[in-house]
Structures are given as structure tokens and as C-alpha cells.
Amino acid sequence: MSKTYGVTAIGNAIVDILSQTTDEFIASQAEFGMNRGAMTLIDEARAANLYKLLGPTTEMSGGSAGNTMAAYASFGGNGAFIGKVADDQFGKVFAHDTKAIGVHFDTAPLRHGPATAQCLILVTPDAQRTMNTFLGASIKITEDDINEDLIANSEIIYLEGYLFDDDQAKAAFVKTAELTKKHGGKLALTLSDPFCVVRHRDDFKRLVDNHVDILFANEEEIRELTQINDTEQAHKSIADKCTISVVTLGKNGSSIISGAEHAKVAAIPPRELIDTTGAGDAYAAGFLYGLTEKKPLAECGRLGSLAASEVISHMGPRPLTPLKTLL
Amino acid sequence: MSKTYGVTAIGNAIVDILSQTTDEFIASQAEFGMNRGAMTLIDEARAANLYKLLGPTTEMSGGSAGNTMAAYASFGGNGAFIGKVADDQFGKVFAHDTKAIGVHFDTAPLRHGPATAQCLILVTPDAQRTMNTFLGASIKITEDDINEDLIANSEIIYLEGYLFDDDQAKAAFVKTAELTKKHGGKLALTLSDPFCVVRHRDDFKRLVDNHVDILFANEEEIRELTQINDTEQAHKSIADKCTISVVTLGKNGSSIISGAEHAKVAAIPPRELIDTTGAGDAYAAGFLYGLTEKKPLAECGRLGSLAASEVISHMGPRPLTPLKTLL
Numbered sequence: 001m002s003k004t005y006g007v008t009a010i011g012n013a014i015v016d017i018l019s020q021t022t023d024e025f026i027a028s029q030a031e032f033g034m035n036r037g038a039m040t041l042i043d044e045a046r047a048a049n050l051y052k053l054l055g056p057t058t059e060m061s062g063g064s065a066g067n068t069m070a071a072y073a074s075f076g077g078n079g080a081f082i083g084k085v086a087d088d089q090f091g092k093v094f095a096h097d098t099k100a101i102g103v104h105f106d107t108a109p110l111r112h113g114p115a116t117a118q119c120l121i122l123v124t125p126d127a128q129r130t131m132n133t134f135l136g137a138s139i140k141i142t143e144d145d146i147n148e149d150l151i152a153n154s155e156i157i158y159l160e161g162y163l164f165d166d167d168q169a170k171a172a173f174v175k176t177a178e179l180t181k182k183h184g185g186k187l188a189l190t191l192s193d194p195f196c197v198v199r200h201r202d203d204f205k206r207l208v209d210n211h212v213d214i215l216f217a218n219e220e221e222i223r224e225l226t227q228i229n230d231t232e233q234a235h236k237s238i239a240d241k242c243t244i245s246v247v248t249l250g251k252n253g254s255s256i257i258s259g260a261e262h263a264k265v266a267a268i269p270p271r272e273l274i275d276t277t278g279a280g281d282a283y284a285a286g287f288l289y290g291l292t293e294k295k296p297l298a299e300c301g302r303l304g305s306l307a308a309s310e311v312i313s314h315m316g317p318r319p320l321t322p323l324k325t326l327l
Numbered sequence: 328m329s330k331t332y333g334v335t336a337i338g339n340a341i342v343d344i345l346s347q348t349t350d351e352f353i354a355s356q357a358e359f360g361m362n363r364g365a366m367t368l369i370d371e372a373r374a375a376n377l378y379k380l381l382g383p384t385t386e387m388s389g390g391s392a393g394n395t396m397a398a399y400a401s402f403g404g405n406g407a408f409i410g411k412v413a414d415d416q417f418g419k420v421f422a423h424d425t426k427a428i429g430v431h432f433d434t435a436p437l438r439h440g441p442a443t444a445q446c447l448i449l450v451t452p453d454a455q456r457t458m459n460t461f462l463g464a465s466i467k468i469t470e471d472d473i474n475e476d477l478i479a480n481s482e483i484i485y486l487e488g489y490l491f492d493d494d495q496a497k498a499a500f501v502k503t504a505e506l507t508k509k510h511g512g513k514l515a516l517t518l519s520d521p522f523c524v525v526r527h528r529d530d531f532k533r534l535v536d537n538h539v540d541i542l543f544a545n546e547e548e549i550r551e552l553t554q555i556n557d558t559e560q561a562h563k564s565i566a567d568k569c570t571i572s573v574v575t576l577g578k579n580g581s582s583i584i585s586g587a588e589h590a591k592v593a594a595i596p597p598r599e600l601i602d603t604t605g606a607g608d609a610y611a612a613g614f615l616y617g618l619t620e621k622k623p624l625a626e627c628g629r630l631g632s633l634a635a636s637e638v639i640s641h642m643g644p645r646p647l648t649p650l651k652t653l654l
Contacts, residue, residue: 020647056397056424056645059386070383089416089442097383115416315647318383320347 011065071285265301278317338392592628605644
């Protein structure tokens with residue numbers, strides 16, 4: 001019997017606040033831990049202070065797994081998202097945008113507590129994005145928010161590594177892994193960010209060893225996880241732990257290993273490179289859409305490249321052109 | 328003695344919620360008064376219902392006069408804005424974006440009352456925008472919000488016609504006209520929207536006859552104001568009431584009359600036509616920047632064309648490229 005949802009994702013529900021900036025500004029913020037090209041966790045006070053320093057901004061729904069589900073739905077996939085917003089305007093924006101693209105989303109908003117999570121994204125002239133995230137309500141997700149019916153009715157459960165940044169969210173993560181196994185689904189994980197891997201390396205390793213069927217990582221993340229400096233060696237060292245492992249290589253495409261099969265897939269150059277925010281999220285969406293459509297691995301990778309190419313051709317992490325029209 | 332600000336604008340402080348849509352959807356909303364290409368006023372309940380029907384959206388600060396000031400500052404002009412937001416997330420977004428581009432903005436937010444105004448903007452494939460505005464806190468602007476020091480220290484005071492849609496806001500408008508005269512400033516007015524002109528034709532005529540030094544209108548607005556069907560005739564019929572009158576003609580550029588001088592200025596085609604939201608607002612900004620820089624009228628018009636061309640080449644009503652870099 002086929003399941004209702006191809007993919008259900010669990011992740012931080014975040015509204016992005018995007019601003020164009022200069023390399024000099026990024027450098028000036030090093031004392032606050034800002035890492036060019038990476039994601040830095042910040043508290044509410046720092047978020048307010050940093051926001052004051054930014055030029056005009058654009059607000060749009062984001063969050064790694066949320067972006068992936070938006071792109072998955074944009075391909076025509078039937079998916080769901082579990083994540084926690086607050087009962088505020090940004091929370092309504094996130095819920096609207098998620099449902100508006102056709103993703104099932106019914107996690108109850110947080111009534112009392114911090115505001116909806118926001119990510120201040122600084123885009124430099126080279127299209128690189130530097131992220132500063134105030135996790136707010138998003139990490140108030142608990143085991144109670146993990147809807148067993150959704151897990152039972154999904155072929156693939158997709159988790160973002162960023163959830164590991166909070167113990168309560170991590171508990172929800174572990175419950176999800178158990179429910180996925182119970183209901184015969186596949187568990188997919190993205191490592192999210194090299195610094196996130198450094199923060200939680202042992203936990204990630206245990207999860208990959210014991211639970212993960214499909215692993216997504218970029219070059220830096222796979223090297224951090226395995227502590228092997230050569231990307232291909234690093235990838236191969238972990239490949240037998242999962243049914244499928246995928247390493248994205250930026251403009252060099254992606255590398256996919258499943259058992260004895262090793263596919264290398266080219267990137268698709270964007271019409272114009274504007275903002276790399278969400279490239280990895282979109283790649284995962286295309287790949288997962290291919291998988292749930294029973295495509296060969298190389299074709300799954302090509303769909304990933306296609307989605308990433310659309311997303312990096314404009315500001316913002318989610319597709320502006322319906323991806324199914326690009327198929 | 329030169330004044331601190333080139334332009335102080337007074338208008339509705341609005342956050343735009345932009346969504347791409349189809350002509351069929353616009354047609355389906357006719358029963359709710361939606362007017363393709365125009366602005367329809369809606370209440371909070373209708374705003375919530377319409378929002379539910381939209382696809383994924385992007386939020387950014389808007390409002391006609393607010394957009395004009397953002398573009399004026401983007402040219403390098405020193406300006407100020409007076410407008411009312413609520414004490415909520417969208418209000419903070421508007422205040423941030425206004426100040427971030429260098430526009431002076433210190434109107435106290437509304438503490439108790441409706442939410443920050445929002446405009447649901449539907450962009451069709453031909454790049455036309457259809458606007459649906461819930462005025463919320465923006466029309467709670469009162470005479471008390473009109474800071475006399477700002478008026479006294481501004482060469483030009485720029486008002487948007489949309490303010491006439493509320494009696495309290497209109498009172499603030501009238502006070503502004505009086506203070507402008509008292510302090511020797513120039514009063515500029517944009518008619519905003521043909522339906523707005525229909526709603527308030529007699530009031531606008533009195534204002535133009537008695538107070539307005541610089542008038543901005545598009546073809547439909549000037550025809551509605553004068554009830555003359557030929558645009559050039561309509562323009563000429565009103566020209567002797569103001570020091571300068573400007574009629575924008577879309578892709579045919581603009582027509583400027585001042586005394587015996589009649590300048591016709593070409594439009595500047597955009598790199599790619601994406602979204603016409605804010606075209607008139609940007610034109611006014613360029614024109615006003617030219618005026619405060621003491622440029623000849625034809626050059627003021629060219630700066631208007633330049634700003635409009637930038638703004639219609641992307642989603643959203645405010646410049647993404649600093650306009651001073653295009654000079």
C-alpha cells in the first residue's frame with residue numbers, strides 16, 4: 001500500500017530576513033562570531049542589534065527543511081512539514097507560505113514563549129550567504145509535536161541537523177527516528193552546516209551508524225563528520241553506513257554512493273548567480289523527489305542540480321519558478 | 328539658508344505582501360471589488376481571507392510615499408518620512424527598512440489599535456500589479472504626528488493622495504499643507520490611484536487649486552481629476568494651477584509642464600520587466616531628487632525614468648541597486 005506523503009520533514013521553522021551587504025561588514029562582525037558562508041547561532045538581543053546594522057531587508061519563509069519541502073512541493077511532490085512557530089506575524093507568514101505551496105503543516109504554534117525564529121541572512125556581492133539565526137520558538141518543538149500519523153504515512157522522513165542545537169528538539173529528533181523505524185519509513189538526514197557537525201559530531205555519528213538511510217552532506221560537513229581531509233575518501237568511509245549517501249560539491253555537482261553504485265552528477269549553472277541561500281536545501285528536494293518517483297540515482301542527482309540552479313538565480317531560499325515546469 | 332531635508336513625505340506606512348498569480352485568479356476576485364492594475368481598499372477580515380488564497384509570498388516595506396523616500400535616499404537625497412505603524416513585527420520591519428536606507432523616521436508607533444497596514448500585491452505574468460490594502464494603523468495618523476520641525480526644515484513636503492481615504496488622516500494632510508506654507512516649503516502631491524481620485528475628486532481639486540506646487544499624476548488619474556478624456560488636454564487644463572505638473576505615461580515616458588516650458592521625457596526600458604509595483608513612486612523620487620539638486624526639468628524627468636526602470640526590473644517596490652550608482 002502506497003503512503004500518503006512522499007516526504008515529511010522536521011526542522012526549524014524560520015523566517016529569513018535577507019539583506020545585501022559588503023565583505024567589509026561581514027569582517028567587522030567577526031568579534032560576534034559571524035562566520036562568512038556559515039550559520040552562527042545568536043540570541044534575541046544580538047539579533048535585534050545586528051538587524052539595526054543591516055540595510056533594507058526582505059522577509060520570506062526559510063529554514064533548511066522548510067525550504068526543502070517548498071521545493072519538493074514545487075516539483076509536484078506531496079509532502080508535510082513539522083516545525084514550531086510562535087503565535088505572531090512571522091509565525092503566520094511561515095505557516096501561510098508552507099501551506100500555500102501545498103505542504104501539509106499543522107504543528108500547533110507556541111502560545112507563550114519566544115518569537116518565531118528568524119535568520120538574518122547577509123548576502124555578499126559574490127552571492128555567498130552568511131547566516132545568523134535566532135532560534136526562538138523553533139526549538140520549543142517537543143516529542144508531542146511529532147505526529148505519529150504523519151510519520152506512519154510518509155515514505156521518507158527528512159531531518160535537518162540544525163535540530164541538534166537544542167536538547168528538547170533533539171529528543172523530538174530521536175523519537176522521530178524510532179517512529180520511522182516502527183512504521184517502515186526511510187530516515188533521511190542533512191548535516192546542515194560544518195559548525196553544526198563540530199558541535200554534535202558524536203551524536204551525528206551514532207545516528208548515521210544506527211538510523212540514517214539517506215545522508216546529505218556538503219564537502220566540509222562530510223570532512224568534519226569523518227575527520228578525513230579528502231572529500232572522496234571521507235564520503236567512501238561513511239558510505240556503507242547508509243543505503244544512500246550524497247555529498248554536494250557546489251559548482252562541481254554531487255557524488256552519490258549506494259552499495260556498489262557510485263554516481264557523479266554535474267551541477268547546472270544558473271542563469272545568473274545571485275544568492276546561494278538554500279542551494280543545498282533545494283538539491284535535497286530534487287533528490288528526494290526523484291527517489292519518491294522511483295528514478296535512478298543519477299536522475300535524482302540531476303533533479304537536485306536543477307532545483308539548486310533555480311534557487312541560486314535569485315534572492316531567497318525557495319523557488320520562484322514552479323520546479324515542475326522545469327522538468 | 329538651506330534646509331536640512333530635501334523632501335519630507337507623509338503617507339501610509341505599509342508592509343507589502345507580494346505574490347505571483349494568474350489572470351484567472353484576479354478575474355475570480357471581481358466580486359470582492361478587486362480591480363486589475365488598481366488599488367482596492369479591504370478590511371482586516373478580507374485581508375485574512377485573501378491571504379489564505381495566495382501562493383507563497385515575500386514581505387517587504389512599501390507604501391507609495393515610503394517607496395518614494397526609499398528611492399530618494401537611494402539617489403543620495405536627505406529625506407524624512409512621517410507615517411503610522413503599529414507596535415508589531417511588521418511595524419518594526421517598516422521602521423527598520425525606512426531608517427536603514429537613511430530616511431529620518433520617528434513617528435511614534437500606534438500602541439493600541441489595528442495592526443500595521445498591509446498591501447496584498449498580486450503580480451500577473453505581464454508584470455502588472457493589483458493591490459489590496461488593509462490600511463490598519465496607517466490611517467491612525469493624526470495632526471499630532473505632523474512634526475512642525477520636520478516641515479520647517481524641508482524644502483519639499485510630499486503627500487500621497489491615498490491619505491485622503493480617511494478623515495483623520497485627511498486632517499493631518501490639511502495641517503501639513505498649512506505648515507508648509509507657513510515655513511515657505513513647496514507642497515508636492517501625487518494623486519496615487521484613479522479610483523482614489525474618483526473617491527475624492529472635489530477635495531483634490533480644491534487642494535490643487537489652492538495649495539499644491541508640484542503635482543504628480545498618471546494618465547488615468549489626470550483624466551479622472553479633470554474629467555477630460557484626452558491626456559494632454561487634461562494635463563494642460565490643470566497646468567496653470569501648479570508651479571510644476573508631471574504626468575507619467577508608462578512606457579511612453581512623462582510630460583512635464585512648468586509655466587511656458589513643456590518637457591517630454593522618454594522612459595528607460597528595464598533590463599527585464601518583472602513587476603511594475605512602485606514604478607510611479609520611484610519616478611517621483613527621481614524627479615524630486617533632480618529638483619532638490621537644482622537640475623533642469625528634463626533632467627528631473629530623466630532621473631524619474633531611471634529610478635522607475637530599476638524598480639520594475641525586479642519583484643518589490645523599492646530599489647535593490649543603489650540608484651546613485653546608476654547616475
